[in-house]
Amino acid sequence: MKYPLRDALAVAAGLLAPFLAALALLPLRTSVTHTNLALLLVVVVVAVAALGSRLGGALAALSAAAWFDFFHTEPYQSFHIQDRADVETAVLLLIVGLIVSQLAVRARVLEQVAVSGAGRLERLHAATRRVRLxxxxxxxxxxxxxxxxxxxxxxxxxxxxxxxxxxxxxxxxxxxxxxxxxxxxxxxxxxxxxxxxxxxxxxxxxxxxxxxxxxxxxxxxxxxxxxxxxxxxxxxxxxxxxxxxxxxxx
Structure with missing residues (x-):
């Protein structure tokens, strides 16, 4: 069974995009609150989920939570978290990322259904017009x-x-x-x-x-x-x- 190219790209983006975003946010680690950093990573999760892959969106949420922990919570460059508030932020990032990614995927599916339905209706209308004319x-x-x-x-x-x-x-x-x-x-x-x-x-x-x-x-x-x-x-x-x-x- 062939894996659709779009889904493969979504999976790759889900793994890599949060890592690159967390890396790019390193200069802001000491000047921006952890909550705001987590919100910026949620934006990345939504962008990946917009590709229309549930798996890609879920991987993006997991990846965002993991790299937030690794780069932006003490001790740095470790998946261990000492501060309870940081633990709560990481967990919320994961939960919110999963929910938002699924909503984004669902919205894309509904958009595709609407576009497809409009195309079908237009074909029927065009054929009917040809007969009537x-x-x-x-x-x-x-x-x-x-x-x-x-x-x-x-x-x-x-x-x-x-x-x-x-x-x-x-x-x-x-x-x-x-x-x-x-x-x-x-x-x-x-x-x-x-x-x-x-x-x-x-x-x-x-x-x-x-x-x-x-x-x-x-x-x-x-x-x-x-x-x-x-x-x-x-x-x-x-x-x-x-x-x-x-x-x-x-």
Missing amino acids: GAAPDDAVRQVREELVEVLGLDACRFEYGMLLGRPPRLEHDGSVQVAGWIWDLDRQGWPEGEIELRAVAHGRYQGRYMMTPRPGSLPPPLEDRLVAVDLADRAAAALDRAEPAREAL
Whole structure:
């Protein structure tokens, strides 16, 4: 399993940033109170936690408490603390650092969820506008295909008009994937091999299907993204459905 680069950087920062900050604060050791020095180290913990890694934030809190003890409490250059007030400050630094780091991580996660949700909504709105404005069916199909590649992280995607040959794995309207009539465990097994079918249906009429090829080794996207993909395919089907009377008249 690959460790994400961002998380690796957060862990490295959690270990090194408090050490470097405590070292940089050495000239202030005799002129600034220990409480204020501890608060400055909490700022470093928050900065590390803002990278979005719980492990990195926790390591930063532990590292900040340890190096505060080592550099800024007597006896210096030792992890032993003599003064009770310094012990309380170090413990509070650790506790506050852990709490603040977790809050910072949670805030970043919520921000990512909000941004991701806004992106999904914009894709659906754009697809709906194309249908309402009477975009050419082929253009709607092509644009939805491009959206599917981005939303699902696909390697390739193509559209088949009105074909139902074979029984490839199928992305259902509830976001699940069926393989030979069975629900495929995406979380445990990842994407099934080969192309995956996503049917485009409007008003109960089948218009075609997208045949999607996931990127090799990629993880399946979350359920929310799979449901967006289903809705996008339905928008393409709606565009084809609107053009059907004109084709029949011709």
